[in-house]
Amino acid sequence: MSDPRRTPLYERHAALGASFTDFGGWDMPVRYTSDLAEHHAVRRAAGLFDISHMAEFEVSGADAGAFLDYALAGRISTMKTGKAKYSLLLAGSGGVVDDVIVYRVDDEKFLVISNAGNRALVAAALAERFTTATAGFTVGVSDVSDEYALIAVQGPRAQEIVSATPGIALDGIAGLGYYAWLGGSFDGAGLFVARTGYTGEDGFELLVPNASAGALWDALLAAGEPFGLVPAGLAARDTLRLEAGMPLHGHELSVDILPAQAGLGRVVAADKADFVGKDALAAAPDDLPVLVGLTAEGRRAGRAGYAVLDAAGTPIGEITSGALSPTLGHPIALAFVSPASAAVGTALLIDVRGTRIPATVTALPFYRRTA
Structure with missing residues (x-):
């Protein structure tokens, strides 16, 4: 290594x-x-x-927007110069290879910033999509990280x-x-x-x-x-x-998690003519686990990997991120649970090293700035 x-x-x-x-x-x-x-x-x-570990890619050319419409889940070609957009790079299975931010630099140039640990995966995916989807397109992709x-x-x-x-x-x-x-x-x-x-x-x-x-x-x-x-x-x-309820790749996002499961269905422009992952998303079942926020009392916080149980003690999910909130003063967590247990206000339990801690499904984000 x-x-x-x-x-x-x-x-x-x-x-x-x-x-x-x-x-x-x-x-x-x-x-x-x-x-x-x-x-x-x-x-x-x-x-x-x-945050210099993040990866940067320049996508340029007359058809750069059209290429990114195919390569990413969002509608990129209609962005205005000077704007940014949160988007997702999906696998053919519909899972999330990485979440990215796209900046429109000018009419024919975009900057895509991805997570450091996924730089090689993003580079490979963009290169593969460039090869398969750009016949007749005028576009180039450069890793400038x-x-x-x-x-x-x-x-x-x-x-x-x-x-x-x-x-x-x-x-x-x-x-x-x-x-x-x-x-x-x-x-x-x-x-x-x-x-x-x-x-x-x-x-x-x-x-x-x-x-x-x-x-x-x-x-x-x-x-x-x-x-x-x-x-x-x-x-x-x-x-x-x-x-702030923001997902972290490797915790709330992965190639095994679909955007809608992570509460990011709004990021996907499903009505685009074509994009990688479109068919898989359309065929996905609607009973997959979904991401929720959990709050609890006391000082013991659930951590990634801890089981989430329903009120009867039946396992119905797992925490992906958790901590004692410094701002709020009580434990908070993100977890994937069965849709039947995902409604705000639902009483659940977190297994914290053998102790069952009462928790409540809470609307995200946990914290929102006031100005």
Whole structure:
């Protein structure tokens, strides 16, 4: 097994005292001080995340939109320049190879960002779909992941921090809508800034050439200090996304899970003429397990793999992600359960190491920002 890769910011994380973990084949900071402190900083002020392990693909050409309509589950060709869209890359079976965000750069160019651990799978799928579906199309697909770093500023003070950072030249950030992007520069280098994130808070993701990543990280950290910005690791990122009800590939999404099971049926443009997975989705049974939110009292949280039982003690599902919510102060979890037990308000049980903990099916997200 090869050693984990390191982002251009690794040495800065080490200097800040970060603890590291192997995540998707990358040596990534899991925390700097404490999970709770970093989580609360994002909810109350802002956190700075290195997400340079994510993978980036450029899809360009006169028929790029038509190609992505076939390759992905959503309708991509009708996107407006400057906008972003959450979508799914499906297998022929209808299961989820990966969830991605697509940005329309111009009339003939799109940027697709995927999860780090699925980079090879996404590259292979796009290449295969390019081969099978692009006869007569003018389109090209390039993996540009190794050229860029990606830094996220997340939290209610994110806009103030990005605006206050020396070296960033960016017009119109105050008017930038959610799931939209702007082009600018940082110290003369190209800068791509999107109002997207994975925390349930306002925030931005900044794509910059590797050579400028360290200087940008330093500038953001210094500019953000008066606003309460702190560097934050993967542990806080996970509890933040869980509170926001956002799925994580390998937990709530996989090639064995259909979009509708994960509550993502709305992401699929089922009326498109053709796309990979279309026939399998149309033929899928309607009694498959579905994703629900669970809340419980006390301090003992259900974790991934723990069984979910109905009120009579019969196993009816399994937790995929769970934690004691730092913001809400009680246990929360995502779980797949039988449709008969999925209605909001249904009383269930979680088997926490042999102890049955009462839980209630709860509408998602668990947490929603108020402004």
